Amino acid sequence: MTETPEERAPAATGPAALPMRVPAPGLPSRVRIHEVGPRDGLQNERAVVPTEVKAEFVHRLAAAGLTTIEATSLVRPEWVPQLADAERLYPLLGDLTGVELPVLVPNERGLDRAIALGVRRIAVFGSATESFARRNLNRSVDESLAMFAPVVERARAEGIAVRGYLSMCFGDPWEGPVPAGQVVSVARGLYGLGCTELSLGDTIGVATPGQVRALLTALGAAGVPLSALAVHFHDTYGQALANTLAALEHGVTTVDASAGGLGGCPYARSATGNLATEDLVWMLRGLGIETGVDLAGLAATSVWLAGRLGRPSPSRTVRALNPED
Amino acid sequence: MTETPEERAPAATGPAALPMRVPAPGLPSRVRIHEVGPRDGLQNERAVVPTEVKAEFVHRLAAAGLTTIEATSLVRPEWVPQLADAERLYPLLGDLTGVELPVLVPNERGLDRAIALGVRRIAVFGSATESFARRNLNRSVDESLAMFAPVVERARAEGIAVRGYLSMCFGDPWEGPVPAGQVVSVARGLYGLGCTELSLGDTIGVATPGQVRALLTALGAAGVPLSALAVHFHDTYGQALANTLAALEHGVTTVDASAGGLGGCPYARSATGNLATEDLVWMLRGLGIETGVDLAGLAATSVWLAGRLGRPSPSRTVRALNPED
Structure with missing residues (x-):
């Protein structure tokens, strides 16, 4: 009796490297994954990644079945040097058909x-808290909504769909816990401007499932339709997937994730950033929820990118599927 | 606008380093954590930990509020050299009052x-699959139950409570997915022998929430009372906390976890073993579920032990609370 079975167990490879499909009642049959790795993930990398590598990353993600891939950001190049090549990158993605490629604006x-x-799709980046609005946008929450207003209006006039990010929806490093009512107020503001999708961000990863449900309930009561909501969890405290399950149980069908868990957080050396797309896909596939994503192809993409970045992926599923990584 | 807020955010320390309490309907008000770090965690460590360090580990866990701490194993010393000091360790824990110290037998x-x-409490270690029973116990499932029968009977005659571990309840590295009916059959066997608690182990970490619910439902239908069930998840694919949430929603009130996420898995270099007690406590505290555990004290214990083991804790919460770790 060894009690250390894993030492002699075969590696999980091939078709066996997928979870058993056992649906749970009351969950959506399909989830759209909004892949943020090329933008939200890469922007936290210090070493600038060559444009050609970024283009290959997006192409590989699309080949793995992801249909919404946030490609880059059009902030001032000096603010985010990693994404300063947007004008060179975006045209390299022109051959991707059937894939939405939103860009942060x-x-x-x-x-x-x-x-x-x-x-054809953009995203604006708002804050649920005054502290973060001041620090990240250099203006108040109301002033930031005023800044977004003409952006959303002109975009819509051009037929461009607009997603609104809402950061610090659950906790804020300066303010502590964030009341749901405060998030609802900003969410209604962004929705009222004409954003057709709102991504509720747990930027510092502190949320737990009851808080997620309470916020979703409050948003519904305030008239923001469930179909307009996405959730964006960080795994800083290991809560991202449990929070995602709570959101799915509430009826959310759009989930943000980052291939390989790309996206750093200085609280926790490289290991805990965005929810890893692979960990999400493992759960969704087990639950019988369709995503269209080929898990093996996606994990291989993350291993490939990790090699280019020179460090292993923090995704547990990526590591489990690639024990030599 | 930087979109990299974390770079300038203050570290989460002090009283702020706790989640907001937002209960969710239908969950238990209290959960008992069965801490397995000293046994299930340490047995996977190659370098033998000094007995005095183990004793201090258990004392620190108790001081952090854990009331059930699986202390060691009484297997043949040559099989698990790390735990060969059980006879020296256990007497060093005699001053702990109000703490259950089960031992694997x-x-x-x-x-x-x-x-x-x-x-006063022991645990036996069974398998839901024939493949793992053969490899780990060198006998069939039925033969292993026959081996446990006199152990449980004699223990009960001595007034010793017996927990039964059921490993490979969701997937098996040789057999693939494990049907719920097969688990139910072995669980009924162990329960029928007189085990008063059954710990359902996802030894290779492949389970997803629907599979968890289906197994718990099947066990209930077969007459195994919910109060006798514990769940034991591994984080190999990042699913442990989502699966725990599903189990809590079903009514389970005993959850196994390992301080600091101690417990290796060769599929995924040191990073993915047992569910980390700290990650679990973060979620439970956020949900308003009582555990009696002081999260800061527990995380400090894991940081201390990580220092003795010479490598960082794989727990995301431990890392987030200790950015210098």
């Missing part, structure tokens, strides 16, 4: 650049 | 040793 200047590139 | 010889030590 901070203001009207960014929108001008997006329109010039032929972008 | 493989057979009647182990029970003799347990009785000699004055152990």
